[in-house]
Amino acid sequence: MLLAMRFRYNHNAQQSDGICSTYFIPQRLNCLKDNAYYMEQYDKEFLEYMKTKYKLTLNEATKGTEPQIIKFAIAWDVWKQAKSAYSKREQDIYVFMSRDHSRLDYIFQEFRKSKNAAEAEQLFLEFRAGIERHIKWEEDILFPLAKKKMGDDSPMIDELIVQHNRIKDDLKGLADCLKARDTTLENDLEQLLAAHDKMEEEDMYPWIDNYIDDKAKKEALSRMV
Numbered sequence: 001m002l003l004a005m006r007f008r009y010n011h012n013a014q015q016s017d018g019i020c021s022t023y024f025i026p027q028r029l030n031c032l033k034d035n036a037y038y039m040e041q042y043d044k045e046f047l048e049y050m051k052t053k054y055k056l057t058l059n060e061a062t063k064g065t066e067p068q069i070i071k072f073a074i075a076w077d078v079w080k081q082a083k084s085a086y087s088k089r090e091q092d093i094y095v096f097m098s099r100d101h102s103r104l105d106y107i108f109q110e111f112r113k114s115k116n117a118a119e120a121e122q123l124f125l126e127f128r129a130g131i132e133r134h135i136k137w138e139e140d141i142l143f144p145l146a147k148k149k150m151g152d153d154s155p156m157i158d159e160l161i162v163q164h165n166r167i168k169d170d171l172k173g174l175a176d177c178l179k180a181r182d183t184t185l186e187n188d189l190e191q192l193l194a195a196h197d198k199m200e201e202e203d204m205y206p207w208i209d210n211y212i213d214d215k216a217k218k219e220a221l222s223r224m225v
């Protein structure tokens with residue numbers, strides 16, 4: 001199966017120049033630079049493949065021409081997707097945590113829509129309790145698990161924790177003016193959560209699913225109740 005996926009990723013990479021000329025190059029370049037550490041640590045096979053097949057190293061790509069940046073970045077995207085698809089099973093962290101994101105998002109939207117003060121308050125309390133539990137799972141269970149492989153110095157986890165603190169600040173702000181409703185703050189939290197969940201679902205959870213062994217993941221999931 002992995003071989004078949006590799007063929008597809010190879011095929012896409014070869015075709016990427018024409019298709020992807022509209023891609024935002026600085027964003028692609030930053031993505032490569034941000035992921036350089038992880039590629040060198042955990043995806044040596046991918047780097048080796050790019051070197052053999054395209055005579056292109058990561059260092060050359062990040063300092064290279066637009067087509068080289070695009071070729072490398074697209075191949076990396078496809079590689080990650082293939083690995084993620086390969087590991088998708090019911091017990092995956094991605095599946096479990098993404099479902100909780102969706103559940104919480106639904107409650108938050110119901111709260112935003114509600115015109116009844118008592119109902120809105122109840123929905124908010126449920127949403128806040130759910131988010132606090134979700135963040136606790138991440139900070140107490142998942143991030144320490146990831147750090148066992150990533151090391152303590154992880155820019156991705158540091159960034160997610162900064163975002164968690166902003167989410168907690170917004171929740172406190174909303175709780176303080178629940179009767180009056182602060183739609184500006186609600187908008188801020190909505191945008192913050194959308195970006196945060198996307199980062200976790202596209203990077204953090206697939207990373208854990210790909211690099212943490214099944215036994216450790218199962219044990220982590222058993223603690224998330």
Ligand SMILES: [Fe+2]
Binds near residue numbers: 196
């Ligand atoms: Fe989070």
Ligand SMILES: [Fe+2]
Binds near residue numbers: 097101134138197200
């Ligand atoms: Fe999350």
